[in-house]
Amino acid sequence: MTAPPRHPSFLELDRAALGLRSAELDQHVETCARCGAYLARVMNRSEPIPAWARTPPAPDTRVGGWRGWLPRAWPVLATAAVAAVLALVVVVPKSPVQDGPAYIAPKGIPAVAVYIKRGEQVFVWDGQASLVPEDLIRLKVASQEHAYVTVAAGAPAWTVLFAGPLSAEPETALPTSWRVDAAGSEEVLRVIFSTEPLPADETVRLFSEAPRTEKLWTTELRLPKSTSP
Amino acid sequence: MDTDIQSAYLRYFPLIREKCRRxxxxxxxxxxxxxxTFLRLxxxxxxxxxxxxxxxxxYRTSTNLAVDRLRQRRTVPSEVAVAQMAVERSTAETEVQHRQELELYARHLPPEALExxxxxxxxxxxQQEVAEVLQMSDRTVRRLLLKLDAQVEHLRRTLGT
Incomplete structure (x- = not known):
């Protein structure tokens, strides 16, 4: 009777998957179904790449554990949602061609809601409140007429922060949040809803033009910033 | 790191995901x-x-993030999740037991020891690999693990689990 073989640690297996192999480990993997199956899983390089990993995040953004804080804030957000439904309106940030504050529009128009996480507190942007450095902002979008959403910042040289399909749900919470820095007096974001993904070579132009056509709809967010809440 | 994010995803994400599932x-x-973890990388x-x-x-970054999550949890792990883990890997009974125990006591234990x-x-x-990942001495790792065992034993008795 022989002693059961000692499995290598997962660290050792992961290193092997990245190319750091030893004869001893190779020998073990050949005869161990468990370790062989694990290596096959982590070396599978053919899986589809999700939308969030197709576009590199901008260097000045940091992604937080968005699904971590949003559920904890759910009672507050649910109350806000009920209030919005009762009023039969959705708050839509101002359009690029209007100068007034956030306005109220009927349902059906693509809508963007901004959630702000400040410390442990999460609240919906009311169209006027100022951001402060280190706030995390995250968007929830909705459109009945479009299938894709693209978000960009950094006018006039627009940088895409997110691009991906809308979910089948009535609202899509974008899987990325952005941390507010101390630079400038406002954050300007543009959100383009489209029926098809935006062509890469036309993205910057489209964000500059902020089109509102049958197939493309642009919403602009201008979020003022201050140094204290 | 790979020069484009998609290549990096294919190279690193599968092992990061496995690590987080464990x-x-x-x-x-x-x-x-x-x-x-991947985006931070x-x-x-x-x-x-x-x-x-x-x-x-x-390993260092994902473990650190996972410990934060475990310490924020207010509920005990579901029996279903534990049962699924047990079926998934026949040799994983002790692994499941360790995870369940760590989840139960995470809020009461120091993050470093949990990592x-x-x-x-x-x-x-x-223990040598743990020391390498956490950038501490073997001796410190041994001390942390011994201390953690004692704390878990104490919690078992005081919380009556």
Whole structure:
């Protein structure tokens, strides 16, 4: 009777998957179904790449554990949602061609809601409140007429922060949040809803033009910033 | 690190995801931590292709993030999740037991000791490997694990679980 073989640690297996192999480990993997199956899983390089990993995040953004804080804030957000439904309106940030504050529009128009996480507190942007450095902002979008959403910042040289399909749900919470820095007096974001993904070579132009056509709809967010809440 | 994010994803994400599932089960939370670990790796401008450095960084960061999540939990792990884990890997009974216990007591235990325990008991790292990943001495790792065992035993008695 022989002693059961000692499995290598997962660290050792992961290193092997990245190319750091030893004869001893190779020998073990050949005869161990468990370790062989694990290596096959982590070396599978053919899986589809999700939308969030197709576009590199901008260097000045940091992604937080968005699904971590949003559920904890759910009672507050649910109350806000009920209030919005009762009023039969959705708050839509101002359009690029209007100068007034956030306005109220009927349902059906693509809508963007901004959630702000400040410390442990999460609240919906009311169209006027100022951001402060280190706030995390995250968007929830909705459109009945479009299938894709693209978000960009950094006018006039627009940088895409997110691009991906809308979910089948009535609202899509974008899987990325952005941390507010101390630079400038406002954050300007543009959100383009489209029926098809935006062509890469036309993205910057489209964000500059902020089109509102049958197939493309642009919403602009201008979020003022201050140094204290 | 690979020069484009998609190549980096294919190279690193599968092992990051497996690591997070071992710590947090097959859950949305594990997916979140995996995603955050990968994006941090990407944004750190990580240039090395050395598997030794890359994996140490990934293990350190993902374990740190998972410990934060475990300490925030207010509920005990579901029996269903535990049962699924047990079916998934026939040799994983002790692993499941360790994870369940760590989840139960996470809020009461020091983060550093939890990190060492996750790496040693769930990932099967030797104490020397844990020391390498956490950038501490073997002796400190041994001390942390011994202390953690004593604390868990104390919690078992005081919380009556």
């Amino acid at each position: 710590m947090l089960g097959d859950s949305d939370e594990a997916q979140d931590v995996a995603q955050e 990407w944004k750190s401008g990580f240039q090395t292709k050395d598997p030794r450095h890359a994996t140490a960084w990934i 060492a325990a996750l790496l040693h008991r769930l990932d099967g790292l030797t």
